[in-house]
Amino acid sequence: MTHTALAGIAAFALAYLLAGPLELPILVYDPAAKLLSVSRTVTGTSMRYFGDLLLASAAGLAAAAAAYRVRPRVPVAVAAAAALSVVAVDVLFYFSRLLEVR
Amino acid sequence: MSDRALLIAHAVLGFAALFAATHHAAYAVLAAAGRPRRRALRRFMWIAPAAILAQAVLGLAIYPGYRIRVRAMDFDQTAPALVRLFEFKEHLAALAIALVIGASLAGGMDRGAGSRWPVAAVSCTGAAFLWAAALIGLYVTASHPL
Numbered sequence: 001m002t003h004t005a006l007a008g009i010a011a012f013a014l015a016y017l018l019a020g021p022l023e024l025p026i027l028v029y030d031p032a033a034k035l036l037s038v039s040r041t042v043t044g045t046s047m048r049y050f051g052d053l054l055l056a057s058a059a060g061l062a063a064a065a066a067a068y069r070v071r072p073r074v075p076v077a078v079a080a081a082a083a084l085s086v087v088a089v090d091v092l093f094y095f096s097r098l099l100e101v102r
Numbered sequence: 103m104s105d106r107a108l109l110i111a112h113a114v115l116g117f118a119a120l121f122a123a124t125h126h127a128a129y130a131v132l133a134a135a136g137r138p139r140r141r142a143l144r145r146f147m148w149i150a151p152a153a154i155l156a157q158a159v160l161g162l163a164i165y166p167g168y169r170i171r172v173r174a175m176d177f178d179q180t181a182p183a184l185v186r187l188f189e190f191k192e193h194l195a196a197l198a199i200a201l202v203i204g205a206s207l208a209g210g211m212d213r214g215a216g217s218r219w220p221v222a223a224v225s226c227t228g229a230a231f232l233w234a235a236a237l238i239g240l241y242v243t244a245s246h247p248l
Binding site: 001005006008009012013016029031032045047049052053056060075079083087091094097098100 | 208224
């Protein structure tokens, strides 16, 4: 079960990180126009957070399902280190964007 | 329900998620240190995911209101640093959802001794992200509530 969870976490973090820079088509909501659409970029008051979460959740669930079926033989500690490394890359990326403003 | 009522409910459920994730992390560390807490880990296997998903749904429900009335009408002109800080909080919260749910399910269902420290590490990371997201959320809300 831990392998399954770790695969899901790693895939979630990877998809969440790559959706923006790779401009993957995702669900975008414009609260001003109350309009839902699929787009690669956002403009004006449009928000991509819902779409990023949906994409990452789908990737995480798919990876978890695959790991549950395959039952990888990688040691749990190695799988955990890999998953947390992807999460750390996400945090460093977003932290660097936070510092860009100053 | 008004956005302000949803914001209060989001905050209450946010603290429920925060404490559930923190409890889970503490029990996971105790289990890894050789003091098994199977019943507690099985209890938090559903409490922590339920709390974090409920607060996330409410957060998503008030996000459009924040985007228009707080960010577009105030922060974009007067406080761009707060915009970035809020976005950082949202990213931490998103990662925390995956970490807390993953650690809760693994901690409750996996009885292997080799999984205990990895589950504790993932659970502690998720709880730390939730604490950071909660504190940033409170700071931004104190600057301009919905």
